[in-house]
Amino acid sequence: MSRSIRISRRCFLQAMTVATLIPTVQAAAKPLIGSQLYGWGQYYSREGKDLWKHMDEVLSALRDSGYDYAEGSLDWGSPENNFKFAEQLKGKGMQPVALYSGGRLHEKATAEKTVDQFVKAAVEAKKAGFSVINCNPDPIGREKSDQELATQAEALKRLGKELSAAGMKFGIHNHTPEMVNHAREFHFNFQKTEPQTVGFCFDVDWVNRGGVKPEQALKDYGKRIVSWHLRQSRDGVWWEDLDEGEINYPGLLKAAMEKGAAPVYTVELALEEKTRITRSVVENHRRSIKYLKSIL
Numbered sequence: 001m002s003r004s005i006r007i008s009r010r011c012f013l014q015a016m017t018v019a020t021l022i023p024t025v026q027a028a029a030k031p032l033i034g035s036q037l038y039g040w041g042q043y044y045s046r047e048g049k050d051l052w053k054h055m056d057e058v059l060s061a062l063r064d065s066g067y068d069y070a071e072g073s074l075d076w077g078s079p080e081n082n083f084k085f086a087e088q089l090k091g092k093g094m095q096p097v098a099l100y101s102g103g104r105l106h107e108k109a110t111a112e113k114t115v116d117q118f119v120k121a122a123v124e125a126k127k128a129g130f131s132v133i134n135c136n137p138d139p140i141g142r143e144k145s146d147q148e149l150a151t152q153a154e155a156l157k158r159l160g161k162e163l164s165a166a167g168m169k170f171g172i173h174n175h176t177p178e179m180v181n182h183a184r185e186f187h188f189n190f191q192k193t194e195p196q197t198v199g200f201c202f203d204v205d206w207v208n209r210g211g212v213k214p215e216q217a218l219k220d221y222g223k224r225i226v227s228w229h230l231r232q233s234r235d236g237v238w239w240e241d242l243d244e245g246e247i248n249y250p251g252l253l254k255a256a257m258e259k260g261a262a263p264v265y266t267v268e269l270a271l272e273e274k275t276r277i278t279r280s281v282v283e284n285h286r287r288s289i290k291y292l293k294s295i296l
Helices: 009-029 037-046 051-065 080-091 108-128 146-165 177-191 204-209 214-224 249-259 281-295
Strands: 032-036 069-073 098-101 132-135 169-172 199-203 225-230 264-267
Touching: 032 037, 032 281, 037 051, 037 069, 037 281, 051 069, 051 080, 051 281, 069 080, 080 108, 098 108, 108 132, 108 146, 132 146, 132 225, 146 169, 146 177, 169 225, 177 204, 177 214, 199 204, 199 214, 204 214, 204 225, 214 225, 214 249, 249 281, 264 281
Parallel strands: 032 069, 032 264, 069 098, 098 132, 132 169, 169 199, 199 225, 225 264
Antiparallel strands: none
């Protein structure tokens, strides 16, 4: 072998390491698209049906429509149910990715116990294959006091650290109560926690309704995003599928991708009183994933 083409063992191993990392990095960047089961429950309830008794047909419809996962709720009381849900997903060729939870975290007397129960359930969910836990701290019917928010922030910090240590991503979600008084609680939760361990489940429509421009939320907290909840409104009313409307999803998601925000997109076709329903839940999800893929 001539000297010009001789390759040292070290150089060979370095080259092989780079070669094997390239597809891994590319695979990690591939978007995952899921569906939040809350909206499915609303559709089934309209027909007098129990969603969980029809989960097999729901997951089949999602798989056939091209979805990668479904997001259910983290079961604290019976952690074995998280395993069962993971197996249902896998049985349909889908992935266990994300689960959603509430949590009464603002009360000093009970916050520590709540965190203990939350972490125990989440760690079991990790064993089942789930990697993201989204949490919306429980509202209490009024604004939380400064002390209650401080207690909640400490609980969120502990949750973030313990779930991170377990190899999971943890994201804060919000509804309307967190957005009152210039989004006081929404901002407090982020300002008093560490971005390395406490992330952001970016529910774009709820943020927009709360008076914070999605583009500004992306600028402020984009590096924290661990997953998304995607829904559209027109004239202030939730639209039946994900399409054009009040939120500029093409521009927002393009900017998010440029920032390197986590590409874990959960379509949530929730319904409210004035939502105009003209198609089936299955057709609306088919249309939604088609639209989402067209803008990613």
